[in-house]
Amino acid sequence: MNAKTHDALREQVRGQVITPDDTDYDSARAVHNGMIDKRPAAVLRVSQVADVIAAVNYARDNAMDLAIRGGGHSGPGFGTADNALVIDFANTRGVRVDPAGQTARSEAGATWADFNHATHAFGLATTGGIVGSTGVSGLTLGGGIGYLDRKYGLSCDNLLSADVVTADGKFLTASENENEDLFWALRGGGGNFGVVTSLEYRLHPVDMVHAGIIIYPLEHAETVAKFYREHLASAPEELGAFLAFHQGPPVPFLPEEWHGKPVCIVVGMWTGDPAEGPARWQPFLDAAPVAGSMVGPMPYPALNSAFDGMYPKGLLAYWKAAFLSELSDGAINAHLEYGRRVPTVQTAVHIYPIDGAVHRVGVTDTAFPNRNAKFSPVIACHWEDPGDSEANIAWVRDYAAALQPYSETAGYINFQDTDDLSRVAENYGPNYARLASIKGKYDPGNLFHVNQNIKPQ
Structure with missing residues (x-):
């Protein structure tokens, strides 16, 4: 599109239109995943709904690709595209x-x-x-x-x-x-x-919650995983906790000797009677020897943002995700094999529970059909050095392939990457x-x- 056409867009909106000639173009075109290096024709930072209407009409009438950006966290970088018009909601966060x-x-x-x-x-x-x-x-x-x-x-x-x-x-x-x-x-x-x-x-x-972040040496991961599976099956729905494989994070409650070492983690919160909080977490503290833990009352937003510092904008990223009808021994063994090889401290392998209230919605009641799965494992690899990209992508793909025999046909679209586009029909x-x-x-x-x-x- 030429400069005159971009001026035509500017005349129709109140928001800022940023093009390759503008000094802030590179920051405006960047999304969270540093692997994505797209060059859109223009980025419109909308100020109101009228801008969105104008942008949609403009892209359609000029046969432009249109990308929509909210938080910009899409693994495949769907918040941008080459030669596209990007509708960016960065300034509308109320x-x-x-x-x-x-x-x-x-x-x-x-x-x-x-x-x-x-x-x-x-x-x-x-x-x-x-x-x-x-x-x-x-x-x-x-x-x-x-x-x-x-x-x-x-x-x-x-x-x-x-x-x-x-x-x-x-x-x-x-x-x-x-x-x-x-x-x-x-x-x-x-x-x-x-x-x-x-x-x-x-x-x-939901106000104050009783949060738990419990880190175990990897040698006890099988014991922890099987305990987690059995305990969660009978736990009240007020207990929301996921099982994870990480490198030991540099947090104060984990001794430095474990920083950067492969570990198994349980993270979550109890939202029931606050007086029950310590008792609800004690079984996890007793399940296996603990390398470090933080258990206690916490505002819900604090737990929900506890890991934000580990995922700054610009890290390179590649993701996969699946659904499990059960956390079988075979699935646990796949996690043990690949979880011990987590390549960076920013990489997160999480096994999220999706039972309880999720199962009380029918398969066809909403577009999200995965109402019979009990867990959703996600493999979110993040790293800094582009020289590590080939090895890290291969690790994610091999990990996902090892889980595949124990997984449902569908995958979780929020954690799938560009090479999963052929799976859209089976995902739904x-x-x-x-x-x-x-x-x-x-x-x-x-x-x-x-x-x-x-x-x-």
Whole structure:
């Protein structure tokens, strides 16, 4: 696109239009994953919904690729694209809480740290991931696994409504009572159906939690994993905890001798009666010898952002994810084999529980179909040196292949990478045909294709 055309876009919006000639272009085009080096034609930092409508119409009429960026955490870097128009919500991060109704409305650029800060002032929260810098909108549209999902369901299960700009430039509200088919598709179908400009959530009484971060020497990982599997199966839904494989992080409660060494970790929180907190974590402290631990009361937002410092913008990243109907001995053995080879301190292998409230939503009630799985393992490799890329990518792929015999057909789209695009139909299983039909209704030209793309029927 030439400079005159970019001027035409500037005349239609209040937000900032950044092009390759601008001094802040390189910072504007960067997403969280340092592996992604795309050069969009323009980045529009929107200021209001009117800018989004203008941008959608502009991209469609000029046959431009269109990328949507909320938090920018997409592993494949879907928040940008070569020669595309990027709609960037970095300047729209407001969250308005209705404490009486126990709801909150979030702008599309808010992160979970923004959201939790706003709702915690009223002793409220909803399910929202593990890392605070993750975008609210992207996580929700792909499902939304987090500490609170056993008790309160996925992020998308707590979505009450969403404002959306569709491919024809129309502004719609999707909810149980308006544009119900679109609302169904947004809850797990990703960014395929339009540009979501705000999201309304159901909140729950979550204030101080009894948090636990318990780190074990790797030699006890099999004992810990099997204990975790059995204990969680009977634990109240107020206990949200995941099993992990890391290198020992440089935290004060872990002796320096364990820093950078392969370890097994259990992380989570108890949201029930605070007086029960110590007793709820004691079985984990007794399960195997502990290298270091931190167990005690903590504000929910503090736990939800506890690992943010380990994942600064610009780290190189490559991800895979799956679903498990059970944490079988075979799956545990695969984790033991590859978990001992975690390549960097920033790499995270997490096994998230998705039972309880997640299972009380039907397979076809929302677009997210994986309601019979009990766990979702994610392999999120992060590193600094580009010279390590080939080896680290190979480690992730080999790890995912070792888990495959014990995994469901579908994978979790929020943690899949570019080379997983061929799996989109199987990821949605029985819901794919309906999603393709709804895509054909709201985006027949597939304007919104820079994503885990559902082709319009």
